[in-house]
Amino acid sequence: MSMSATLALQIVVMFMLVGVGFVMFRAGKITMEGNRTIGNILVYLSLPCVIVKGLMVERTAENAIGLAISAVAGLLALIVSAIVARLILKKDAIGNFAATFSNPSFFGIPLVISILGQGPVFYMTGFIAFMNLGQWTYGVSLLTGEKGRVSVRGLVTSPFFVAMLIGLALFVFQPPLPGVVTSCLDYVSALNTPLAMFATGVYLAQSRLSDAIHRVGLYKVILARLVVSPVVSILLLGLLPAEFLDLKLAVLIAQACPVGLNVAVYAQLHDADYVYAVETIVASVLFSLVSIPLVVGLAQMVW
Template identity: 30%
Template sequence: MDTTLVIFNQLLQMYIIMMFGFVLVRFNYLNMEGSQQLAQVVTKFIIPIVIVMSFQKDYDSSQLYLLFKTFIGTLAIILSRIALAHTLLRNRSKIDRYAAVFSNNGFMGIPIVLELLGYEGIFYLSVYIVTSTVFQYTYGKWMLSEGREVITLLSILSNPASLGAFIGLGLYLSRISLPTILYNSLDTIGSLSSPLGMILLGGYLARSKVKDIFLRKANYWTVAVRLIISPIIGIFLLWVLPITHPSVLLILAITNATPTAVNTAIFSQLYGGDYEYGARLIVLASLLSIVTIPLMISLSSAFFL
């Protein structure tokens, strides 16, 4: 099946699950406290487990070189987004800039890559997730708090995604395979990442006023930077970089196209900002990405083939 069609079908399934989350919140089966607890579970436990599981494979030294190339592509994408956000959104709020820089690879990137490439794909995707998380816990916190949050080495090394990568890489380099029963159990837990993430997004939609999401023109410029302008610049950067491995290119193309990170709302609430505005940007970008993600993947394929 064509990759773009697979991605489109996967997105449709995810949005159906999102509407389930919408119903749960609208009919008071899931309140704000419950949503925050789910977000904590996914962020602190399930995503790190998925990253650890991606390293459960036979050791191959050539894959370490591909991980390094993935890291170079990741840095190029993230740094270009920061430059674009501070150029195209310099007169907008710090939340707009955060929303344009950071994408939702935990809740949306992981299920799409798992569907297309399995844990082999997550092995390379983990580089993007960890690098992006480090930027969120450093640059992102600093930007949203307007310099009040201090960036420390501990904040870089101890965030959940980094810990998952350290554990997974340690097992990989040590050639340690998990017992079958433990592997199967963790694999089942990891599969919860996508449905729980989309239920959370459905909750954001249910708590937002529809007119504030869709009828405010200012929202669309920030979302356009995240879903269209940044991905196009990212495609060009990937094209000029010395990356030729098809799976790595596909994974970076997917991460390049995913919508605004859920942490846009969570971090805004924690470090100072309009949490509800951040949630509206997340919902709008997530809904429109059902069109833009397949388009950007198709454009990427035209460049890379």
């Protein structure tokens, strides 16, 4: 089976999980308060465990170089996304946030595992770290219109930052961990994708697609997030040597993912257009069923 077909099947599985969340919410079995609890589990528990687990690899010169290159590539990919979003969305704050920041943590990681295995998740950690940093800084400035207001204390105590520090310490010092600890990490990390897809299903259940199809900004977000940014990234990543193929694919899939769930979280927190934010998530997830396999297929042809 081709890589694109494998990705498409994995995305179908994730859509089925979205459907579970949709049905559970409509049936009253998941409430809005329950969905907030799911969000807390994702942000404060499962995602940090995924990041830590992703960095638990053998410390070799090859891995150290790969981590450095993937971090730089991830940063450049995010800069590309921000520029593309600004050019296409202009002054649309929600649109810029949505088009700039993808969903590699909850959507990209299972896709990478499905075609490349657990190992290349290691190359996504830098992207995820810079993305969260960007959301806390550039993303918030978009929604509030206030530039430069960043809580350093809030940043360094955030779950993703702490997880990165723990993961890097494990990578550098290579301490032996008891089997019960690694097993616990495995179990908690496994919660990441199903819970995130349940939350997406709840967002879908709250949206009115009949109203969303008339919003022009939504199509611009999809164009920037799922088409233009990934295609530009294919060209940039193509500059890396062929031996970094797994690294390039991991970063590309992270870049090609639909809009991240945090656009709705931050929109609600800063009194921005929450409904529009939810619509960008739902629409981009739906279109990603087609766009991600096509982007990866294009990359295989170009590289």
